[in-house]
Amino acid sequence: MTDLDQKERYQKRKKRQRELSNLSDEDLIFLFQDGELPAFEEIVNRYKDPLMNFVFRFLGDKSESEDVVQETFLRVFRNKRAYKKIAKFSTWIYTIAGNLAKTELRKRKKRNLASVSDLGYDDKDFEISDESSNPEKKTNTVMYEEIIQEEIGKLSAKFREVIILRDIQELSYEEISKIIKVPLGTVKSRVNRARLRLQEKLRFLLEKK
Amino acid sequence: MTSCDKFVPLFTEYLDGNLSGQSKSEFEEHIQSCSDCAQTVQHLKTLQVQLKQLTPVKTSDAFNVILRSRIRYELEKPSLWDQVVTYFLVNRVPAFATGFAMLLLVSFFSYSLFFRSNDRSDVFVPVEVANEQPIAQTFYPSSKKSNQPAKQDVYYVIDQFRIEEVLADRQKGDNHLPALAAQAIHFDTLHTIQPAPIKIIRAAHPTSVCF
Numbered sequence: 001m002t003d004l005d006q007k008e009r010y011q012k013r014k015k016r017q018r019e020l021s022n023l024s025d026e027d028l029i030f031l032f033q034d035g036e037l038p039a040f041e042e043i044v045n046r047y048k049d050p051l052m053n054f055v056f057r058f059l060g061d062k063s064e065s066e067d068v069v070q071e072t073f074l075r076v077f078r079n080k081r082a083y084k085k086i087a088k089f090s091t092w093i094y095t096i097a098g099n100l101a102k103t104e105l106r107k108r109k110k111r112n113l114a115s116v117s118d119l120g121y122d123d124k125d126f127e128i129s130d131e132s133s134n135p136e137k138k139t140n141t142v143m144y145e146e147i148i149q150e151e152i153g154k155l156s157a158k159f160r161e162v163i164i165l166r167d168i169q170e171l172s173y174e175e176i177s178k179i180i181k182v183p184l185g186t187v188k189s190r191v192n193r194a195r196l197r198l199q200e201k202l203r204f205l206l207e208k209k
Numbered sequence: 210m211t212s213c214d215k216f217v218p219l220f221t222e223y224l225d226g227n228l229s230g231q232s233k234s235e236f237e238e239h240i241q242s243c244s245d246c247a248q249t250v251q252h253l254k255t256l257q258v259q260l261k262q263l264t265p266v267k268t269s270d271a272f273n274v275i276l277r278s279r280i281r282y283e284l285e286k287p288s289l290w291d292q293v294v295t296y297f298l299v300n301r302v303p304a305f306a307t308g309f310a311m312l313l314l315v316s317f318f319s320y321s322l323f324f325r326s327n328d329r330s331d332v333f334v335p336v337e338v339a340n341e342q343p344i345a346q347t348f349y350p351s352s353k354k355s356n357q358p359a360k361q362d363v364y365y366v367i368d369q370f371r372i373e374e375v376l377a378d379r380q381k382g383d384n385h386l387p388a389l390a391a392q393a394i395h396f397d398t399l400h401t402i403q404p405a406p407i408k409i410i411r412a413a414h415p416t417s418v419c420f
Contacts, residue, residue, distance in 0.1 A: 044273065044276065045273075048268045048272055048273075049265065049266075049267045049268060052266055052267060052268045053265045053266045053267075056266040057263075057266070062266065065266070066268055066269060066272065069268060069272075070272070070275060070276055070279065073276055074276075074279060074280070074283065077280055077283065078283065141264075144259075145263055145264060148259060148260070148263065149263075163260070167256075167257055167260040167261065168260050168261070168263060170261070188221060188222070189218065191221055192217075192218060192220055192221035192222075195220070195221060195224075195253055195256065195257075196217070196220065196249070196253070198256060199249065199252045199253050199256050202252075202256065203252060206252040206255045206256060206259075207252075
């Protein structure tokens with residue numbers, strides 16, 4: 001294959017990637033169901049970070065969370081035909097990730113491992129924004145986020161799930177209701193109670209703000 | 210229920226801007242008069258902002274590479290049969306155990322198929338002597354119970370038994386052998402005879418008899 005051919009192929013691929021980036025999630029999964037692998041790559045690029053954030057906030061461990069997100073995409077890859085147009089794609093993929101995260105949590109309990117509350121400063125490895133110009137502010141931000149994460153981790157799984165989906169992932173109540181498969185009213189009530197509980201735990205921090 | 214309890218379930222609705230009309234005005238009136246609830250609302254607002262501002266956690270740089278390799282493995286994954294064969298080839302001890310189990314299985318079936326003996330005591334044929342009064346009377350000496358039919362407990366009989374035993378009985382002077390049995394012995398050329406009624410009575414439960 002000549003260099004010219006390679007260049008042409010590369011340009012075609014790039015053009016296709018640009019086209020795919022303009023499509024909806026649902027269109028992408030249908031293209032993938034028809035065998036177009038680049039559509040799957042686009043889905044991965046769209047969802048890997050939001051899912052990582054969701055799962056990390058749920059589990060509190062970056063390595064475990066990345067495994068769960070990998071497994072989520074593998075499930076999507078294996079069971080692409082299972083997706084039907086009756087639900088939003090985001091609902092489907094969040095449901096898979098949430099179920100896997102809960103399974104991981106159960107496994108962890110069985111292993112009797114430490115929970116997120118043991119996430120010390122040395123374990124801190126999630127990325128933070130560039131605040132190197134103000135080290136004190138950086139330290140405060142890191143500490144602050146760690147405390148919030150620790151308190152989120154202390155909530156029960158059902159409260160944790162809804163508050164992450166609503167206040168961190170900013171999903172609608174309707175979508176959360178479909179993801180966790182409970183009625184809308186229950187979701188709202190659960191979010192309310194989870195917020196109040198977290199607020200009580202973080203009162204000392206919130207008063208400073 | 211205090212007045213605060215009534216408003217607690219409405220915090221989220223209020224913060225999300227879903228309260229309207231009378232409910233909203235009642236709620237706002239309450240938080241103006243209740244410092245605890247006002248503080249809680251303020252805390253909840255701050256909390257929402259803080260949660261939204263948490264630094265997003267991202268996947269590692271190697272995420273796509275790892276995922277791609279896992280998918281490639283998924284696509285090239287050997288079939289279940291290949292996996293089983295590979296497993297037994299790699300792990301010799303289980304393979305040996307399986308081989309041994311297979312050998313036992315083959316031996317068992319071979320024995321069942323090719324080594325069935327005619328002398329086996331589990332080869333039975335049903336006979337209809339149980340309630341046949343004339344036959345029963347034939348085999349019991351009429352001098353013992355001349356007016357009653359013989360009691361017949363035998364429902365199954367071994368299809369063959371060795372002639373030597375019958376001959377031995379005869380040599381001992383056993384006079385109970387009926388003419389029918391004697392005739393069977395006379396014509397037998399394979400050193401076996403068909404079931405003799407006299408033997409049926411002696412072996413009251415032939416299922417326990419082993420030749």
